[in-house]
Amino acid sequence: MTEPTTTVDDHSAARRRAATTLNTELFRFILVGGFSAIVDFGSTAVFTFLFNFTDGWAKTGGFILGTLTAYLINRRWTFRAEPSVRRFLITMATYGVTFAVQWTLYNKVGLPVLTGWGWEPFWVRFISFVFAQGVATVLNFLIQKFLIFRT
Template sequence: MATQARSGGVLGQAGRFVVVGVIGALIDSGVYALALHLDVWVHAARALSFVCGTIAAYALNRRWAFRVSGGARRATSYAALYGVMFFVILGANALALAVLPAGWWAVPLAWVLSQGLGTTCNFVMLRLVVFRDRRSVTADPS
């Protein structure tokens, strides 16, 4: 109950997570577009953009979306999650590029698809594991 009151419950967290996600996605897509414009290899561009968006999202998610204090354990959990998601998102991006027909829209659509998959997985894991308030674990279902 204390966690819900402090953080606005799951809907409050989800709303703030969406705002953070938009900011992270703008950073991610901007870096991706810039790297592609500079003729960086598409997979390296996606990796670089993911890292930049992830760093920004961590700070915003921890302080604002989930409203929890930091700590080495939380940062380590976040890094582990995003380490796994790095390969999931890069794999999804590569798979989408491999199966989509050629066209000017294939690269941006592959980014959107990989970002959507990553965002969904991230919210669930951040809420349930990384940013769970360990001080107020209760059986209260409300």
């Protein structure tokens, strides 16, 4: 009986599989993020324009709904991880950090700057949201991929 040998081709195939997995996860994460952003922004807009919440409270409510949507879909579909209370709590703590970043960029940077430029209230909130969400999405992917759902 001969010992199996590892060849350069085996290593190349393993690297290609890892790259494919990363590309698939990144693609799925972006899709889920886009859907969750719609939930987040839609909820924020409803809270702001229909229920007259302050921008801070509206953003908080929208973020919570978008975050829960993202976590549930990413856990099952993007990263294919089993349910775990520990992972859920770590993810929520991570979302707490990214919420602070996103809330600050939305309320303390985007809203005052764009309002100062005289833009319409809807567009001020939309552009502020896109900017803050973009930063939060990159931060979330890095944390989730390399710390929470590392494979």
